[in-house]
Amino acid sequence: MADDAGVVRLNEDTALIHTLDFFSPVVDDPFTFGRIAAANALSDVYAMGGTPLSAMNIVCFPAGSEIPILREILRGGLDKIKEADALLVGGHSVDDPDIKYGLAVTGVVHPERILTNAGARPGDRIVLSKPLGTGILATALKRGKATDGMIAAMTDSMSRLNRWAGEAAVAHGAHGATDITGFGLVGHAREMAKASGVALRIDTASIPFLESAPEAAKSGLVPGGTKRNAKHFSCHVDGASSMPPPLVDLLHDAQTSGGLLVSLPSHRAGECAEAMRSAGDASAAVIGEVLDGPAGRIILD
Numbered sequence: 001m002a003d004d005a006g007v008v009r010l011n012e013d014t015a016l017i018h019t020l021d022f023f024s025p026v027v028d029d030p031f032t033f034g035r036i037a038a039a040n041a042l043s044d045v046y047a048m049g050g051t052p053l054s055a056m057n058i059v060c061f062p063a064g065s066e067i068p069i070l071r072e073i074l075r076g077g078l079d080k081i082k083e084a085d086a087l088l089v090g091g092h093s094v095d096d097p098d099i100k101y102g103l104a105v106t107g108v109v110h111p112e113r114i115l116t117n118a119g120a121r122p123g124d125r126i127v128l129s130k131p132l133g134t135g136i137l138a139t140a141l142k143r144g145k146a147t148d149g150m151i152a153a154m155t156d157s158m159s160r161l162n163r164w165a166g167e168a169a170v171a172h173g174a175h176g177a178t179d180i181t182g183f184g185l186v187g188h189a190r191e192m193a194k195a196s197g198v199a200l201r202i203d204t205a206s207i208p209f210l211e212s213a214p215e216a217a218k219s220g221l222v223p224g225g226t227k228r229n230a231k232h233f234s235c236h237v238d239g240a241s242s243m244p245p246p247l248v249d250l251l252h253d254a255q256t257s258g259g260l261l262v263s264l265p266s267h268r269a270g271e272c273a274e275a276m277r278s279a280g281d282a283s284a285a286v287i288g289e290v291l292d293g294p295a296g297r298i299i300l301d
Contacts, residue, residue, distance in 0.1 A: 005044045006018045012111070014111070015111040017048055017105075017106065019104070020041065020102065021044070021102045022058045022101055023040075023101075023256070026138050026158070027138075027154075029072075030069045031073070032076060032159065033076060034074060034076020034077040034101060036159045036257055037076075037101045037102045038055070039080050039161050039162075039257045040158070040256060041103035042081075042084050042105055042161060042162070042163075044105070044179065045166075046161070046179070047166065047177050047179040047260055048116065048177070050114075051107055052081075052084045052106070053086055053106050053107055054087045054089045055077075055087070055089070055103040055104065056092070057077060057088070057090070057101070058101065058102045059073075060098060060100035061094075061095070061099055062096060073101050077101065080159070080161065081103070084161060084163060113170070115175075115176055117191055117192040117195045118192075118195035119176025120192055120290045121176075121196070121198070123265075123266055123289075124175055124265060124290040125286050126202070126261060126288040126290065127169075127262045127264065127286055128185070128208065128259055128262075129162065129168075129259035130160070130258055130259025131209050132180075132184075132253055132255065133250060134154050134158055134210065134253070134257070134258065135226055136213050136253050137153070137154040137216060137221075138256065139221045143221060145216070150212045153210050153211050157210060158256050160280070162179060162260050165259060165260045165281050166260060168279065169260060169262040171275065172269075172272035172275065173264055174272070176192060176262070177260050177261065178191065178192055179260055180255045181258055182229075182254045183254070184253050185202075185255075186252050187233050189261060189298050190296060193296045194295065197293070198291060198292065199296070199298070200288055200298055201299040202287055204300055206286065206288070213250060214247075214250065218246045222249045222253075225254035227252075229253075233252065237298045239299055239300035239301060240300055
C-alpha cells in the first residue's frame with residue numbers, strides 16, 4: 001500500500017482508496033504542471049489496482065498573483081481527472097507564497113484484490129512501465145541545459161496516467177505493485193523487497209531510460225535527492241559499486257509521476273509488458289525477478 005493512501009472496506013465487494021499528493025512546480029508551463037501533479041496524485045490508486053472515482057483540488061497560491069496562472073494549473077489538473085474518468089467534486093486553497101498543487105483522490109477496488117508492495121513472491125518477474133530519468137532531466141531544465149526534446153520527453157512521461165499500466169497489471173494477475181516516485185527505482189524496489197520478505201534482482205541492461213537522461217547524468221545534472229537516495233539505500237544494494245556513477249544515479253533518480261513497478265507470475269510478465277506497450281507505455285519492460293531472500297536485498301546485475 002502507498003504510504004500516503006488509506007483503504008476503507010465498505011462491504012464484501014467494495015473498498016475505498018483515499019490518497020493525496022501535491023507539490024511545487026517542476027516545469028514552467030502552468031497547464032503542464034497541473035497535468036503532471038494530477039497524474040501523480042492519481043497514481044497511487046492505479047498502483048493499488050483501483051479505479052479513481054473523484055478528486056478534490058489542493059492549491060497553495062500567493063494572494064495577488066496572476067489568476068490566469070492558477071486557472072491554467074487547475075485546467076491542467078481537470079484535463080487529467082477527466083482522462084481518468086473521475087469527477088472533480090471540490091477542493092481547498094490557501095494563501096501561500098510558494099505555489100503548490102495536487103489532488104485528494106478517492107478510488108474503488110475489490111477488497112480481496114488490492115495490490116500492495118508486500119505481494120511480491122519468489123519466482124515472480126518484475127515489470128517497469130515507464131522509463132527513468134525525470135529527476136535528472138528536471139534538473140537539466142532548472143539549470144538551463146535542457147533541449148526542447150528533453151523537456152517534451154520528460155513532460156510526456158510525467159503527465160501520462162498509470163491507468164493502463166495498472167489495468168494491465170490487474171489483468172495479468174499481479175501479486176504486488178508500487179509506483180516509482182521520490183525514492184527512485186532502487187528505493188521503491190527495496191521497499192517492495194522488505195515488505196514482501198524477498199530479494200529483487202534487477203537486470204540493469206533491461207531498464208528503459210528517457211532519451212538524453214544518460215547523457216545528462218554523465219554531465220553531472222543530478223538532483224540532490226537522487227544522491228541522497230543512493231547514499232541512503234547503499235547498505236541494502238549489491239552490485240552498485242562496480243557500476244559507472246551515472247548509471248547508479250539513474251537507478252536512484254528521484255522520479256515525479258513515475259511508472260509502476262509490478263511483481264507478477266513469470267509466465268505472465270512478458271504478456272503484461274506487451275499489453276502496457278500496446279496501450280501506450282512504449283518503454284514498458286521486464287527488468288528483473290523476485291528471489292527467496294535475503295529479505296529486503298536489491299541485487300543489481
